[in-house]
Amino acid sequence: MNKQAExxxxxxxxxxxxxxxxxxxxxxxxxxxxxxLGALYPAKTFVETESxxxxxxxxxxxxxxxxxxxxxxxxxxxxxxCHKGNTPETIKAAALGKEKGATVILLTWLEESEIIQxxxxxxxxxxxxxxxxxxxxxxxxxxxxLCALYVAVELVNQTESYANYDKFAEGVDRIxxxxxxARKHVAQRALDFAQEYKDDKFIYTMASxxxxxxxxxxxxxxxxxxxxxxxxxxxxxxxxxxxxEVTDADVPFVIQISEGSTRELDERALRFxxxxxxxxxxxxxxxxxxxxxxxxVVDYFNHSLFNNVYPIYNxxxxxxxxxxxxxxxxxxxxxY
Amino acid sequence: MNKQAExxxxxxxxxxxxxxxxxxxxxxxxxxxxxxLGALYPAKTFVETESxxxxxxxxxxxxxxxxxxxxxxxxxxxxxxCHKGNTPETIKAAALGKEKGATVILLTWLEESEIIQxxxxxxxxxxxxxxxxxxxxxxxxxxxxLCALYVAVELVNQTESYANYDKFAEGVDRIxxxxxxARKHVAQRALDFAQEYKDDKFIYTMASxxxxxxxxxxxxxxxxxxxxxxxxxxxxxxxxxxxxEVTDADVPFVIQISEGSTRELDERALRFxxxxxxxxxxxxxxxxxxxxxxxxVVDYFNHSLFNNVYPIYNxxxxxxxxxxxxxxxxxxxxxY
Numbered sequence: 001m002n003k004q005a006e007x008x009x010x011x012x013x014x015x016x017x018x019x020x021x022x023x024x025x026x027x028x029x030x031x032x033x034x035x036x037l038g039a040l041y042p043a044k045t046f047v048e049t050e051s052x053x054x055x056x057x058x059x060x061x062x063x064x065x066x067x068x069x070x071x072x073x074x075x076x077x078x079x080x081x082c083h084k085g086n087t088p089e090t091i092k093a094a095a096l097g098k099e100k101g102a103t104v105i106l107l108t109w110l111e112e113s114e115i116i117q118x119x120x121x122x123x124x125x126x127x128x129x130x131x132x133x134x135x136x137x138x139x140x141x142x143x144x145x146l147c148a149l150y151v152a153v154e155l156v157n158q159t160e161s162y163a164n165y166d167k168f169a170e171g172v173d174r175i176x177x178x179x180x181x182a183r184k185h186v187a188q189r190a191l192d193f194a195q196e197y198k199d200d201k202f203i204y205t206m207a208s209x210x211x212x213x214x215x216x217x218x219x220x221x222x223x224x225x226x227x228x229x230x231x232x233x234x235x236x237x238x239x240x241x242x243x244x245e246v247t248d249a250d251v252p253f254v255i256q257i258s259e260g261s262t263r264e265l266d267e268r269a270l271r272f273x274x275x276x277x278x279x280x281x282x283x284x285x286x287x288x289x290x291x292x293x294x295x296x297v298v299d300y301f302n303h304s305l306f307n308n309v310y311p312i313y314n315x316x317x318x319x320x321x322x323x324x325x326x327x328x329x330x331x332x333x334x335x336y
Numbered sequence: 337m338n339k340q341a342e343x344x345x346x347x348x349x350x351x352x353x354x355x356x357x358x359x360x361x362x363x364x365x366x367x368x369x370x371x372x373l374g375a376l377y378p379a380k381t382f383v384e385t386e387s388x389x390x391x392x393x394x395x396x397x398x399x400x401x402x403x404x405x406x407x408x409x410x411x412x413x414x415x416x417x418c419h420k421g422n423t424p425e426t427i428k429a430a431a432l433g434k435e436k437g438a439t440v441i442l443l444t445w446l447e448e449s450e451i452i453q454x455x456x457x458x459x460x461x462x463x464x465x466x467x468x469x470x471x472x473x474x475x476x477x478x479x480x481x482l483c484a485l486y487v488a489v490e491l492v493n494q495t496e497s498y499a500n501y502d503k504f505a506e507g508v509d510r511i512x513x514x515x516x517x518a519r520k521h522v523a524q525r526a527l528d529f530a531q532e533y534k535d536d537k538f539i540y541t542m543a544s545x546x547x548x549x550x551x552x553x554x555x556x557x558x559x560x561x562x563x564x565x566x567x568x569x570x571x572x573x574x575x576x577x578x579x580x581e582v583t584d585a586d587v588p589f590v591i592q593i594s595e596g597s598t599r600e601l602d603e604r605a606l607r608f609x610x611x612x613x614x615x616x617x618x619x620x621x622x623x624x625x626x627x628x629x630x631x632x633v634v635d636y637f638n639h640s641l642f643n644n645v646y647p648i649y650n651x652x653x654x655x656x657x658x659x660x661x662x663x664x665x666x667x668x669x670x671x672y
Contacts, residue, residue, distance in 0.1 A: 026388070035577070037577075067545055069384055089573070209403055229582075231568065237396035240672055241371070261402045330583070
C-alpha cells in the first residue's frame with residue numbers, strides 16, 4: 001500500500017469514527033474543474049456501481065457552489081482535486097465544505113497553497129512534472145485519479161465491505177508497470193498519429209465506462225485547451241443514438257477500447273467506425289496490457305492507463321503542429 | 337395535476353407500500369439512449385440536489401446493462417424513456433429491471449410496443465408529433481422530461497417531504513404558457529440564426545445546471561444527427577478550465593442562459609464570449625419568460641423551455657441548409 005492509500009485509509013477510518021454518533025458518512029461528493037474534475041470520474045463510477053448506501057455526485061466546482069446538494073453537511077465527505085491549490089471556484093467549494101461541517105479531502109500537488117487551510121485531510125499526489133509528462137518515472141499508483149478511488153474504495157469497504165478489495169489492491173500494485181510498458185508500446189504510432197492529425201480542425205474522442213473521464217480530459221484539456229482544435233467526447237453507447245450520423249471518411253476519431261464491463265460498447269462503436277470512417281486511432285486497453293489486472297476490478301484502471309498513454313500522443317502532436325502544449329491565449333493571461 | 341402526474345403519484349405511493357417491508361425505495365435510476373437519455377437529466381439533478389437519502393444515476397441503456405449498479409434490485413425504481421418502445425438496449429434494460437425485481441416505470445409515446453411488457457407502470461407522455469414539432473399545441477407539462485421529474489418529485493416528497501412541492505406544481509401549471517410565448521418570441525431570430533449558421537461545419541452548445549441535458553440533446557440529436565454538423569456541448573462552469581481556449585471570432589456558440597441557481601455560471605461564460613467571440617446565439621430563460629416560475633423550483637424547468645424553443649431554430653436551420661431534419665444516412669438504414 002503506497003503512502004497516499006495509507007493516508008486515505010486512515011482518513012476514512014477517522015471520519016467514520018467521528019461521524020458514528022450522527023449516522024456515519026452518507027454522501028461522497030467529487031468536485032473539481034476541468035482536468036481535475038475528469039480525474040475524479042472513475043471514483044464516482046466506483047461508488048455508483050459498488051455501493052448500495054452512499055449517495056454520490058460528480059460536479060464542476062462552480063456548479064457545486066451554486067447548486068449545492070441540500071444534504072451537504074456533517075454526514076458528507078467531499079473530495080476536491082486542485083493541482084496547484086489556486087483555482088478560485090475549487091477553493092470556495094472547499095471553504096463551503098468546512099463551513100457546512102463536511103469532511104474535506106483535498107487532492108493537490110504543491111506542498112503549500114491557498115486551498116490547504118480548508119482540508120481536513122490534504123493528500124499530496126504523485127505527478128509527472130517533466131515537460132509534456134514524458135519522463136514516466138513516477139509511481140502512477142499515487143496519482144490523483146487513484147487517490148480519489150482510494151477514498152471511494154475505503155469508504156465502501158469500511159461501511160459495506162467491498163468483496164474485491166484485495167483484487168483492487170493487486171491492481172494498484174500492477175498499474176505502474178502496465179502504464180510504463182504501454183507508453184513505450186505506442187511510441188511509433190503516436191508519431192504516425194501526429195502526422196496524420198496535425199492539420200485537423202476537429203477531432204472526436206470516444207469512450208465508455210469508468211474510463212470515460214480520460215476521453216473527456218483528452219478532448220477538453222489537450223485538443224481544445226492545448227492545441228486549439230475543436231473537439232467533443234462521444235460516449236460509445238450514445239454514439240448510435242445521434243452522433244454516429246456525423247461519421248464519414250474525413251472525420252477523425254480517437255477511440256478508447258476499455259477492458260472490463262463496458263468493452264462491448266466500445267467494440268461495437270469500433271466495428272461501425274471500421275465500416276464507415278477512415279481516420280480512426282484506437283487505444284485498446286487489452287492490447288496495452290491492462291488484462292493482467294483482475295476482471296472484477298479492471299474497469300477502474302482504464303482511466304489511469306489511457307490518461308498516461310495520451311501524453312506520448314500529445315507530445316508528438318504538439319511537435320507536428322508546432323503548437324507547444326504550454327501555449328495559451330486566455331488561461332492565466334486575461335481576466336475571466 | 338395532469339393525468340401523467342396523477343398516474344405517477346399513484347405509482348410512487350404503490351411502490352412505497354409494496355417495498356415498505358424491505359426498507360422502501362433506496363435507488364432511483366434514469367436510463368435511456370440519446371435524446372431519451374437527455375430528457376431524463378433534470379430529474380437526475382433533482383434527486384441529487386433535493387434528496388438526502390436516495391441514490392441516483394443517469395445512464396445510457398447499454399452502459400447500464402453492462403455496468404449495472406450492484407444494488408439494482410427490489411429496492412430500486414428505474415425510469416426508462418423509449419419513444420417508440422423499440423430501442424433494443426432500452427428494452428433489455430427494462431427486462432433486466434423486471435428480472436431483478438425493481439419497479440420499472442416506462443415513459444413512452446406509442447400505446448403498443450415491445451417494451452411495455454416490462455413496465456410495472458407505463459406512462460404515455462405528450463409529444464408534438466407535427467412535422468419538425470412546429471404545431472406547439474400540446475400540453476408541455478405532460479412531456480417525458482416532466483414525467484421523469486414527477487417520479488423524482490413524488491419519491492422525494494413521499495419519502496422525505498419536499499418543501500417546495502406546491503411551488504413545483506405551480507411551475508407545472510405555468511410551463512406550457514411560457515413555452516408557447518417563447519416559441520413565438522424567437523421566430524425572427526431563429527430565421528436570422530439559420531442564415532448565419534447554415535454553412536458551419538461545427539457548432540458548440542453551452543449550458544449548466546438542470547438544463548444541461550437540453551444543450552446535450554441539441555448537440556447530439558440536432559446538429560450531429562439531423563444536420564450532420566460536428567458539435568460538442570460545453571458546461572459553462574468547465575468552459576474556463578480548458579474549452580475556452582478554442583474561442584475565436586469565427587467559432588459559433590449557442591449558449592443557454594438558465595434561470596435559477598447556476599445562472600451566474602452561464603452569465604460569466606457569456607461575458608467572456610462577448611469579449612472574444614463574435615458568433616454567439618443566446619437563449620436567455622429570463623428573457624423568454626421563465627422567471628414567472630418561483631425561484632425555489634425554476635432550475636428544473638429550464639430544460640423544458642429550451643428544449644421546446646430549439647425546434648423553432650432547428651426548423652429554420654434545416655430550411656436554410658436544405659437538409660431536412662428527417663434525413664439519415666445510417667440510423668434505421670444500415671446494421672449497427
